[in-house]
Amino acid sequence: MKKLIALLLALVMVCGMVACGGGGEDEPTAAPTAPPTSGTVPTEPQGEPVYIAENAKEITGTVKYYSAFSLTQGVQAMIDEFNKHYPNITIEATVYKNSDEGNLGLDTALMAGGQVDVFQSYGIHNTSARWENNMVWDLTDLMAKDNLDLVKEWGTDTYVYNGRIYCFPSGGLKCYIAINMKAWEEAGLGEYPTLEKGWTWDEYIEACRKLTKRDENGKTVVYGGGDYNSTEYWTYPLRQSKGTNFYYDMTDGLSDFDNPLFAKVLQRELDCAAEGIWYPKAKYKADKTKSRDMFLQGVVATSVESIVTRYMVAKEPSEIGFKTYYAPYPVNAAGEVNYMTSAHNNSFVMISKKTENIDAAYAWAKWVATYGNKYMFAAGHAAMWTGTNAEDVVDVVFGSKERAETYVDVDSFIENSVSIGGPFYKEDYIPAYNVIHGEIMDEIVPLVFDGTYTVADAIAEMKELADEAIKEALKK
Numbered sequence: 180m181k182k183l184i185a186l187l188l189a190l191v192m193v194c195g196m197v198a199c200g201g202g203g204e205d206e207p208t209a210a211p212t213a214p215p216t217s218g219t220v221p222t223e224p225q226g227e228p229v230y231i232a233e234n235a236k237e238i239t240g241t242v243k244y245y246s247a248f249s250l251t252q253g254v255q256a257m258i259d260e261f262n263k264h265y266p267n268i269t270i271e272a273t274v275y276k277n278s279d280e281g282n283l284g285l286d287t288a289l290m291a292g293g294q295v296d297v298f299q300s301y302g303i304h305n306t307s308a309r310w311e312n313n314m315v316w317d318l319t320d321l322m323a324k325d326n327l328d329l330v331k332e333w334g335t336d337t338y339v340y341n342g343r344i345y346c347f348p349s350g351g352l353k354c355y356i357a358i359n360m361k362a363w364e365e366a367g368l369g370e371y372p373t374l375e376k377g378w379t380w381d382e383y384i385e386a387c388r389k390l391t392k393r394d395e396n397g398k399t400v401v402y403g404g405g406d407y408n409s410t411e412y413w414t415y416p417l418r419q420s421k422g423t424n425f426y427y428d429m430t431d432g433l434s435d436f437d438n439p440l441f442a443k444v445l446q447r448e449l450d451c452a453a454e455g456i457w458y459p460k461a462k463y464k465a466d467k468t469k470s471r472d473m474f475l476q477g478v479v480a481t482s483v484e485s486i487v488t489r490y491m492v493a494k495e496p497s498e499i500g501f502k503t504y505y506a507p508y509p510v511n512a513a514g515e516v517n518y519m520t521s522a523h524n525n526s527f528v529m530i531s532k533k534t535e536n537i538d539a540a541y542a543w544a545k546w547v548a549t550y551g552n553k554y555m556f557a558a559g560h561a562a563m564w565t566g567t568n569a570e571d572v573v574d575v576v577f578g579s580k581e582r583a584e585t586y587v588d589v590d591s592f593i594e595n596s597v598s599i600g601g602p603f604y605k606e607d608y609i610p611a612y613n614v615i616h617g618e619i620m621d622e623i624v625p626l627v628f629d630g631t632y633t634v635a636d637a638i639a640e641m642k643e644l645a646d647e648a649i650k651e652a653l654k655k
């Protein structure tokens with residue numbers, strides 16, 4: 180935590196030196212007051228959308244593009260297809276790590292100018308800080324001229340700041356339950372879960388019990404399931420039920436940690452690990468292992484996943500030894516809306532305020548968010564553009580449908596990994612989000628998983644600290 184605070188203080192100092200405006204990220208982030216309704220854009224788009232400029236071949240220049248994905252993770256293919264339409268624009272791709280250090284470096288480069296034209300911004304907390312600090316280009320008028328409507332093209336206009344648009348929605352995080360089909364069938368579990376039928380967490384956990392294998396001493400040798408290894412994934416069942424702003428109680432604007440669902444979800448994860456039917460989250464952290472590796476090695480029979488496909492296709496099917504079925508994310512209560520049906524926004528395309536070639540930069544940013552959006556799947560992220568074709572995604576990820584069929588159940592992959600157009604989680608109220616997410620929750624919850632804190636003590640402390648942080652943020 181001290182390292183993180185030092186990094187954020189350094190960013191504040193840099194902001195002050197270059198007069199970027201606004202507070203640094205060590206300060207609680209004020210709510211962006213982004214209404215999740217249509218009509219926030221000053222100029223209402225009219226007519227057919229323009230995805231490729233009429234003068235595409237006449238636009239020239241070099242665009243310096245920063246993202247967390249390498250050329251082999253879909254970026255080169257996206258550039259190659261772009262250049263078929265824009266042959267005189269050169270894209271120079273640079274990889275930056277989506278970490279505290281990586282984001283600090285990107286922000287420093289943005290403020291210096293001349294180093295970045297277009298970039299992927301990950302997480303609403305990082306993204307909102309960049310538009311609040313005047314680091315990025317206002318896209319509102321450009322998008323209106325091209326008749327691009329946020330709701331029609333990307334399903335939501337939630338991320339609008341003071342009535343202006345500063346980012347294209349791009350990659351999303353789509354969670355599902357990856358199932359080892361061989362293990363499922365050997366356990367005699369019958370029909371696989373489908374989106375139409377759905378399933379609850381209770382039903383999923385019962386399946387995990389039946390999938391768990393133990394040795395003669397009762398020690399688990401194959402876990403029936405497990406959560407993704409990152410700490411924050413314990414919160415996704417809360418996002419699934421609440422649909423928006425899961426950290427907050429919108430009746431008073433303070434934190435929602437005292438909502439009984441928080442304790443229920445956290446305790447459920449602990450109980451599954453204690454029973455030996457779920458791979459312990461604390462073990463992932465202690466051993467520095469990844470859930471995708473445990474799943475692909477057969478150590479866990481099912482796993483909450485979002486990017487396992489990217490690592491799956493890096494192996495030959497014979498190395499894995501089983502095919503994967505993609506089951507829908509479970510719901511907490513039967514019949515409730517599942518806001519994890521489609522991906523929720525996780526990354527955004529933004530243009531540096533200091534770009535010297537807005538025509539070329541805008542052409543590339545728009546491409547990444549529309550026709551090029553399908554290549555997000557090659558890096559493990561889901562596309563957010565509503566025009567994305569599912570069959571194209573299969574080809575991007577696996578090379579062909581025929582090859583895909585050697586790895587996965589293709590229909591379930593399309594339904595529960597591609598999954599565009601269904602209900603999805605979103606955020607439009609984020610006072611003190613960075614503090615709650617990065618300093619409070621990320622510091623305290625691991626202490627629950629390793630047995631240092633009880634769930635009740637953790638919930639009480641997070642509630643107290645989060646409310647204080649929110650009140651402070653709202654004063655600003």
